[in-house]
Amino acid sequence: MLEPVNVSLESLNLMTLAPMLIPIVGALLILVVDLFKSNIDKSLYVMLSILFLFTDFMALAGSSSAFMQNGTLLGLFDVMLVDGLAIVSQFIIVVASMLFIPLALTSKRFHEFSYPEFFALFLFMIAGFQFMVATDNLILIFVGLETASLSLYTLIAMHNREKSFEAAVKYFTMGALAAGFYSFGSMIFYAVTGSVEINQIATVLVANGFSDIGFVMVGFAFILASFAFKLSLVPFHTWAPDVYEGSSAAMAGYMSIVPKIAAFIVAMRFFEFLIHSGLVWVEAILYVFVVVTMTAANLWALVQTDVKRMLAYSSISHAGFAMAAVMIGTTQANTALLLYWVLFTFTNLGSFSMLWISRQKKMLPGQNSDHSYEKFAGLVQSSPMAATIMALFMLSLAGVPPFALFWGKMYLISAAVTSGYTVLALIMALNSAIAGYYYLKLIVYMFMKDPVDSRYEKVIGSNLSLSLKTIIGIAAVGTIFAFIAVDPLLQAIGGFVYNSGY
């Protein structure tokens, strides 16, 4: 007869779970509140979401101090793994979410924000991402990934436009395929090693000296395919431009940041032990992915006529850029990736918010995309402030010193150089140069062309409200004064990454 299991509460280490539970509880609370009293103003939900995210932030701060004292924490039958990577990435996720959610408080009314479900799903999604980064169990990664993705599909569809449904269906279908890839890949690793925990898999594989290299490579191929989808690496990127175009600018900006950092963390956990075990093929494949993604996405961005699609391709290119860090796999590179993403968060937050403030309810006659370049032509004449701020974000994206992303690029390239990837560093520099061209194109439109249509003047900024102004202000300050924060940030992130062994 089996003895009943006895689990003491301390051994569960529920504290590791707290940061994820908080948004879940928040989401449930929002749903329940809505059940008993509907038609509450959306600003309350926004405030509630921010409140829960802030609590989440405090819980994370608690975890981080615990980490600094005791090192990596395990919890819930060793399924939860709270190490430096998990903490830093959760900070990025939560802070980015806090900055994005006020974008719901627009001056125009939008369909989706009147539903409390929007905010509930948003919080569920955050919890999903947090689960994804705070574990090395493939099951939990899968559950987190799908929780987040399913919520995200719904959030996109809630924008309630022709294009957003199309975007949601496309994203959903491709996401389902990627989920299939992921589960099949996990199955192969399970078959080869008998475990679904990444560190166990690593131990077993290293112990038997990668004797089943063929199977390992097949599994790697599947897992890589699924994460390449999430990270929008070419040729798995095809969803990105359409989904960005179809969803609201705020959502698109969010998508360019948070899901990707979660995917980067998992990719780091999974691919780096393979690379460090000396599998040159893994490295070679990733190398090709990085180079192709950076270059091809840049070339496509050049020929876009819509600013949002251009930013979509630019985000793909940036993802390729950051993926280089995963491939290099040194502590310096991983630190640089996280720093890059922090800076990218501010810049992209700003540039997508600038698109968001110029969102129209209805398109003008003769207009066939929401944010065409023409819309911004001669912006400097009607609102020089908006044009300058937009130009600031574009310059930062292009990597012009001393704005935020310059530092990210700088550290990433220098990490590549220190690890001996000189050619890669050159390719990265070259790509930054190409990228400069299409960012500049928007600046040229704003500053040097005459307005195409005077009706656009009214449109730009029509969606502006105090909270949007605040967010754009934060983004602008973050972008301009990044150089002050870079060094301390780097110290902090470097400490976290180093102490968790990456």
Added chain:
Amino acid sequence: MEHIITANPYFGVFVLFVLTFGAFTATTIIARLASRALAAKDTEKIKLSVYECGPEVTKQPNRLSPQFYLFALLFLLFDVEIVFMFPWAVDFKVLGWFGFTEMILFIILLAIGFVYAWKKGALEWHNIK
């Protein structure tokens, strides 16, 4: 003891069955492929419609109410959760109080979802929101 399959009196019938099945499948496929290859490809829109002349074809109204799908979805979602309860029920004694508490939490979560669906009117046939 040796089983010789061929010794079975019905073996002939089985072979015949298999052959017939194979031939049938093969003919179908070949016919399909041949017709696809040989047919004149005229994909004019009118030609593809049901009647080339006469009244315009009206789409069949969707015979199933959307409510039906909603019910199906809800059923699916709640039904699938059984897979988590079943193993728990099997090992109920071994899992003890800890398992019990966990399952109760799980069911509470489900219940919130259920109440939500209910309150939203998803369970009422004629009251679609």
Added chain:
Amino acid sequence: MEIGLNHYLVLATILFGIGLYGVMRRKNLLMLFFATEILLNSVNIGFAAISHYYADLTGQMFAFFVIAIAASEVAVGLGLLIVWYKRHNSIDLDEMSVMRG
């Protein structure tokens, strides 16, 4: 002949291939969802078999979660599909290409 692990894995792979083929060829959104279900369930077969082979329950757990996730995926997918169908009266993929380039 003993039916061993390999047979199950081959079965899983074949099913996966069928699913993949369906994903590529089907133009009907509903059929596409079926194909993705086949993908996910082929993995379940594999997990169950491997789990039995190692006498380790982790694989079965994974399979349970895959089932649950597949179900929620169907729920979301069908929801999207119904909305799409209501608006367009069609679930043909080829009509879904407003955005391009």
Added chain:
Amino acid sequence: MEKYLYIALFAPLVSSLFSALFTAQKKKQFVGVIASLLIFTAFASSTVLLVHILNGGEPIHVTLMTWMATGGLNIPFGFVVDEVSVVMMMVVTLVSTVVHIYSNGYMDHDKSFNRFFAWLSAFVFSMMVLVMSDNYAGLFIGWEGVGLCSWGLIGFWYNKESATWAANEAFIMNRIADLGMLIGLFLVYWNTGTLQYEEAFAAFPGLDHATLVWIGIFLFIGAMGKSAQFPLHTWLADAMEGPTPVSALIHAATMVTAGVYLVIRSHPLYDLIPNVGLFIASLGAFVAIFAASMALVNRDMKRIIAYSTLSQLGYMFAAAGLGAYWVALFHLMAHAFFKALLFLGAGNVMHAMHDELDPFKMGALKEKMKWTWIMMTIASFALAGVFPLAGFYSKDAILEVGFVEHHYIIYTVLLVTAGLTAFYSFRLVALIFHGEDRYTLFGIHPHEAYKFMLWAMSPLLILAIIAGAFQHTFFELVEEALNAVHYHIHSHVTLWIMIIGTQAFVLASIFYAYKKYARKGIKVPDGTSETEQSFLYKLLYNQYYIPYFYDEYFVKPYRELSSIFWKKVDLKVVDATVDGIAKVLYSTGSATRGMQSGNLSTMLRWMVVGLVVLLMIAVAVGLAARYSAELSQFLAGLGV
């Protein structure tokens, strides 16, 4: 002393930020005044620093902050005021003070008056960062900063199509060159582990020759872009679309000389690789004559001056390439004074002529614009290198360098160019100020510029006259920093023959230009009126066809050659290459964008294709590993 360094550096920044506050508002006079005062403060501090250095004070070195200190990368961000940078600081702050004050008058009627000062001061700040930085990283930041500001200033009148086009051309062409520079900096960092000048220079002798050559070449590519050297020179002439004070400050005195500054700064590097130096010198000489030849045929006042700037930059590179860094720096300084003066004078003329640029439509302006005439004439004399003006000393020194170093071809080319320079400068002066007034035909009533603008120009005038006298002081100043040596021609006879010969040649050119263009009866060339058609008139007009003969057999082929240079080499080859690269990138983008068909099925197939490719690699790797023993046997059998 550090206090003055900070004032000199940050006063322009304060000025820029202050002016930027008012960019959205309409013209406010006090913005211009305060900006000018702040820039003047920077100038005063620079003067204090110069005096300090002149009195034998130690170079001032401050480390502002450490902005990168992780991994192997450690870049302290510091500034240095030594003999070289203090000269540059003086040039930059002096000219920019003059230009700021002058702009108060010049931009008087412009609605974007405040924005102009914001950009202009931002430019000065970037330029100060560029010249004062003690490391390549800071230099690069200043370098990009001046590029950005120059973009904003060339395209200042952004509603003019040509201005925006010129701004972009300048920016893009500079970006291309900056890429070369960036590679150069990477190589420096990669090989020496530092970007600090001192440490890097100390490490250079230990590197192998090929690496140094590559570093030298890539850094020089950056310099070529900024200083508009062939084949990246086209932007400079087009950049004349900007307001004239901008041309005076950026495209004559400061930014375009940044390339020369880079070469001078990196002199320990170029000393080690004399072959690259020789290449630089040859290119400089070529550019000198090439640009001068283009100036001969042009009919646009500002473009003529721009080509002459180009030509003078060629002189500087020729000197620097031959190792005479101090001569290059001296010419840089002298040139800044008289060229800025020339440009500002041209600005006065433009103002008077309501933005007319064709000198053939002017004439006889000396009566109306006496002071402008005097200033431009003296500046042109200085540019032509007539004794005893500033240009004489610096240009003569360059010629002597060529002679003493036995590079007679370079010497000859530069000598010929000196003649050409004299000719086109005075062609311009003669057409504008002498002869008879042709502007009345166009209903223009010219007037002299504001008094204070003329006063503002006066320091430049004085310096253009007397700067040559400081040659000795200057030599002593930079002697140690640049390993300066005197280039003496030992034989006195040769020396005097050279000087007198050159002077005679130059004066002859001036005289010829004056003769040809200052006479009465110069028409705006159109060649249609009836009188022009009559035989007698034609005969007289063409001076019995003797000039025609000369023209046909000497001038015309030459002019054709010039215009071939301009049209074919310049527009076709160079522009086409630049455009071509952009086009290739662009068309690759549009050709492959079909991948994004928008069709979900296609997208899914792309995913599967990606997976299948990955799987094929995986299976190949697996099989190779599985059968590695057999494979190696097989390969051994093949003799691999």
